[in-house]
Amino acid sequence: MTEPHIVCTDLVRIFIAQGVEVQALQGLTLRVDPGELTAIVGASGSGKSTLLTILSGLDAPTAGAARVAGHDLLTMSERERVLYRRHTVGFIWQQTSRNLVPYLSAADNLELVLSIGGSPRRQRAARTAELLELVGVSELADRLPAELSGGQQQRVAMAVALANNPTVLLADEPTGELDDDSTADVLEAMRTVNSELGVTTLIVTHDASVSQHVRRTVQIRDGRTATETLRRTAVDGGEVHAEEFAVLDKVGRLQLPQDYVDALGLRERVRLSLQPEHVEVRPGLDPVAPTAPTEEPS
Numbered sequence: 001m002t003e004p005h006i007v008c009t010d011l012v013r014i015f016i017a018q019g020v021e022v023q024a025l026q027g028l029t030l031r032v033d034p035g036e037l038t039a040i041v042g043a044s045g046s047g048k049s050t051l052l053t054i055l056s057g058l059d060a061p062t063a064g065a066a067r068v069a070g071h072d073l074l075t076m077s078e079r080e081r082v083l084y085r086r087h088t089v090g091f092i093w094q095q096t097s098r099n100l101v102p103y104l105s106a107a108d109n110l111e112l113v114l115s116i117g118g119s120p121r122r123q124r125a126a127r128t129a130e131l132l133e134l135v136g137v138s139e140l141a142d143r144l145p146a147e148l149s150g151g152q153q154q155r156v157a158m159a160v161a162l163a164n165n166p167t168v169l170l171a172d173e174p175t176g177e178l179d180d181d182s183t184a185d186v187l188e189a190m191r192t193v194n195s196e197l198g199v200t201t202l203i204v205t206h207d208a209s210v211s212q213h214v215r216r217t218v219q220i221r222d223g224r225t226a227t228e229t230l231r232r233t234a235v236d237g238g239e240v241h242a243e244e245f246a247v248l249d250k251v252g253r254l255q256l257p258q259d260y261v262d263a264l265g266l267r268e269r270v271r272l273s274l275q276p277e278h279v280e281v282r283p284g285l286d287p288v289a290p291t292a293p294t295e296e297p298s
């Protein structure tokens with residue numbers, strides 16, 4: 001069996017801000033197999049950016065284990081970290097300006113990254129043309145970033161992130177600053193690069209609608225993986241079905257989806273009963289109020 005490209009086990013990241021401890025990740029567990037396209041979705045503050053910053057090699061976890069394409073992110077030396085960031089992972093950030101050098105054309109942005117990555121000069125032009133074509137912006141090769149729309153900039157950024165042939169592509173809110181049409185174009189380009197190049201792709205976003213564009217969505221809540229949605233196309237008539245799964249950690253804990261909790265008014269305690277093939281979860285009764293002692297008949 002091949003090793004997953006991303007393995008996080010019980011990942012913890014604690015920040016100290018003005019003397020107060022913030023647990024951004026509280027034992028997050030995640031596995032992403034080679035070639036998977038996965039979205040990580042969660043509300044603001046749930047720990048998405050913290051996770052991505054760790055996976056990109058910019059930050060280290062406080063505890064737990066994290067491996068990406070065989071690299072142990074906790075024990076990596078500084079030199080290995082530089083090579084890891086150059087060759088193993090590619091990133092796309094939310095701020096379009098953070099992805100591209102503003103005074104270089106789309107093609108020159110790619111050539112720059114290829115030359116830093118050690119690609120031979122005579123191969124660079126062909127590789128640049130091939131990648132711009134793949135993300136659907138070849139006719140814009142000579143434009144500066146400021147002459148491109150936000151969605152076009154993100155597609156060029158995707159080509160730049162892929163230039164040195166990374167094993168894993170990480171995207172932090174890549175559609176956060178885009179309108180609906182550009183969002184759809186960028187996600188379509190992501191699907192194309194994922195299927196054509198087989199690059200393992202992780203998209204982090206607070207936009208739950210992104211999950212309609214990917215097969216697997218992992219929901220994180222309070223720094224932990226909570227639920228997963230898998231989409232599959234049924235054989236009959238190409239219909240898409242989505243199934244939701246709760247993530248069970250190794251000590252048996254799971255988070256119920258918030259809408260289930262709300263629908264049944266679950267709080268504090270729930271009743272569990274083991275059935276032959278499933279577990280029932282029902283509202284627990286409030287603790288029984290102490291009753292007055294009954295008087296004995298004299």
Ligand SMILES: Nc1ncnc2c1ncn2[C@@H]1O[C@H](COP(=O)(O)OP(=O)(O)OP(=O)(O)O)[C@@H](O)[C@H]1O
Pocket residue numbers: 015016017022023024042043044045046047048049050051206
């Ligand atoms: N450098 C830091 N110092 C202190 N606290 C931090 C730091 N970085 C993140 N946090 C805290 O950790 C928690 C998770 O933050 P994170 O940015 O990972 O969430 P997020 O899901 O990406 O949110 P958003 O969608 O708003 O970007 C938050 O409570 C945040 O305030």
